Amino acid sequence: MASDLKGCGKVSQNQSARPKDEVLKEIQQVLSQNRVLQIEFFDFRVRQYLHALFGTGGRPRLRAALAMVHARTLHRTKQDVKNWPAYLVTLLKNFDPDKATEEWLWKQPRAETALGEVNSALSSASTTPPTCDKTDHEGDETESSKGEADDSFDETQRYLREQGKLLQKEIGIQHLATKLQEKQDHADHLEKKLEEMQATIDNLLGQLVEKKADAQTTGTRAGEERWQFQGDDGEWRSFPDDANSELMRQFREGQWHCTIKIRGKVYSVNLKEGWQMNQQTSRMRWIRCFFEVPKHWKLTDEEALSFFNPVGAGVLPATAQAVADSQVVWRLERLLNQARARHDGSSCMCSHGSSRFLVVEAFQVKNLHLWRRYQRFVQSMREKHLLHGLSPEPCPALGQALAEFAWDLDVDEASDERLLLHGTRDLETAGKIAVEGFDNRVWERSGLYGRGSYFACQSCKSAQYASSFGTHHKASFDAMGTILLARVAIGHPFFAEGPCKERTRPPEKYGVRADSIVAMPGIPNGLPGPSGVQGHMEVVTFDPAQAYPEFIVRFIEQ
Template sequence: MACVRCSKPQDGARDGQATHSYCKACWVSWGELVKTGGKFELPSEVEDLANRVGILLRPSKKRHGKIFRCERCNQDLSHWELLNHLFLEHKQNDTGSTDSDPSDRSWDSDSDQESVILWETCWEYLAREGEKQAWQAFWPEAQEEIETKYKNNIHSFDLRTNGCWYEMDLSQLVQKNSHTGRARKIRRHRKFHASAAQKFTELERQVEDLGCDIVAKENMLDKKAEEVHTLTSQVQKVEVSFAEKDLQLQNQVKTAGEIEEAYRQNRQLQAPILTSCPEGPWVEELRDALKKTAHSQGGCAPMQNLKIVKIEKIHNISLWSRYSNTKERLHRELKEEDRVQPTRPKSLLSDLLQKTFQFIQLDADVGEALLLHGTRPENKEVIARKGFNERLSRSNGLYGQGIYFADQSCKCYQYSGAITGGGEGIFIVARVLLGDPFMAKGTMKGEREAPERDTSGSRYNSVIADAGTPHVPSTTGPASAPAQAQVHREYIVYDGAQAFPEMVIHFQV
């Protein structure tokens, strides 16, 4: 079957209705859009005639609603103009007759409310004007009588109009003058209703105005888009500038830290191992940090009455060199073993101490932290001169023979030698290299090293016993005695070179 539009053989594309078939190209460019439910829906009789005339569909925003094109008449038409144009200009030519067939009910849609509004029926006779013939409308009263007879299927009757009697034959569409015997052709014609035409003209003007408004708004949107693009470029430049300045600041901070460390090492060569620190606002900051990280009840309550007596700075270049070498070794181990970046618990005390002592630059890659170690005053000289020694630790510690640190001052208070009511105790603020820590799941008595990470023999670098870690049940109590649990978080290293004593805090409670 041939395409109803271009007459080419169909290639399998049908619109789903038996009366209309298109090829694929015509279906996409025309049929799919004008069929019932399409974007530019047309009545079926209008669609048929548009196919025969060859009406083109060219939707475009710039055409302001005139989306149809009649190549025969060289006209652009809107939706409503197309209906009028086809019926008035092309219907008779494309049906091959100058007369309307009253039996052709496809053009008679009086039952359709929309058609009644848009179209009106007009009976006309073919009159001669000089050498030309033209269709003339019957007088209004004759129009009404003829239409009534037509609708009642009375095809032969006499009609008086314009002062003459005529014999009317609606089946043959002929009228005959009863006096002269002259016969003329007649037709039942449909034309666009005058009021509807006026309304459509007004609507077309509105559509045209809307089209102009849309174009203006599109231009405005284009300008806004250009402004947004310009602003985006400016923001990107500012972001790049901020990033560059941030990098410069980081480099400056790093350089300042290196200078501070170099100065510190040089000073250690010249200064005594223990020197008293001057008083200043930072002492109050340190006291607040120690109180803030302590529990306020039970055996920890005395720390709320903390009073700092004296602070001493430790200068020991040999201990610092040992600590620095251990840090470099730990860097290499973590990099060579390609370990996943370990997750370490956040330490509030370490953050507060670093804020107080801003000259201390910590290395997060090896888990460097500022922690507290509680001990008796008589031990400070040994630790300041020789550092921490894991071999002197107790072998019956809950987590083995290691060096214990905490980030809560009330835990270190238990080992500081301080007595409520005047006794003096000490805390040692130390840098500690945690590396890749093992999170304890229970006690580890008797251990001298951190647990193995895998079967290759690689070990964790430290142990962290978090609050809530269960203890082994007491063997001296009843068999049903519940296991105790860790109250404070503790950090354990099994190599004294992983910790460097920074300063000694003398205090009373």
């Protein structure tokens, strides 16, 4: 009973003290006149019911109810009733048959409603049939009340136990819900972290792609086209590989204005005017197509673009462009005249050794495909040398004039590249070389040092092959001579000791295949008599990718 009172105090602690005190005061009043009734008979259920009566009918109703209780219990003994609180509730319930009290209880705030339900359940469980109340037979009524009170007590206990279990379950559920919320918060936190990490990874990957792209475009002279955009800091950054391929495809198809998706964002792009616009933010950036070409080509934008849509005109292809700079023409002429001397500076005694060359016209070859093919060959050749531990081998100087010119063309004379001369029969053949390069497979006859492409460092030697009128023909306006200026990857040369016409590739040297054959002046050339000695230095290559034609020079001799 004590715990009930405690519980009652807890549940109702928010109620206003006044009605509660009023009820208690009236109970004390009855107790002072009734010796059977004890304060503990008025447990929380009874008091709650009295409280409800006070709520619906005020003090008069409360007093009337207590007066009834006083009258019905006045002549009983304490032992007559087993469960006094249940008995009192039954009495009060019968005093209030119109259920107004219960309705009042239902209207109470939530905390009291639960209690009201308990009371209601208890009340209905212990409701005495109306007939019992009407009889005046005291003994019957007592027995009846006793039995009902017992049932009511058991039922109340069961009910309370169930309520207790439900409450425990509810507390358990609330506890789990709290735990779940904590877990959910933690999961949200982890998800956020994951997103941040993903963003960091994306960022790093992007940087990696750009670095890789930069390496591709600037790390080697054989780089391919790379579309780039200008960052906030003014630096050019490469598009990702897939976007680059897509832009290049649109560009080749002449789709200047297109739309492209990059890392989930959609951009409008104008390839000709060189800008992009983020469709969501309307932010614009400059874009460009970057590809590695030799500096000495000095291309305009239109020329650069023409690489992707080459259109030929006349005898020469678009890849061979007339040199407009008279300074360059003059330098080419000086080169031919200075390169006439032997590499030791002495005059050459050959048929063109005393010629004075006049350059009439010159063309610069700007063939991106050939250029890249040549650069890849050089790269591959150097990898081979590295693999076999070969370092550049000194090769005899090929004349000051060529060396000076080679410097301007960024020829790596210190290691494995040389700038050399190649005479060919006419402009048409030179044009073919400007398109396809030096293809030794088409030569009709094999030279003294194998079936390769022949290059010389002396203009008098190349002039022997610069027309279709024989080696002694002197070039004139009627039959101009044609010499190509070419960069040649001589690599590790094999120095011939005599004629080797049957060769289709260089022999091995130090256990590794040599890259070219060099015939130095003074070696026997197989001819009888005084002509049986090699007069000029010659370089023979056997791979079409091994040389790149830089200039086509048209000249006459005086």
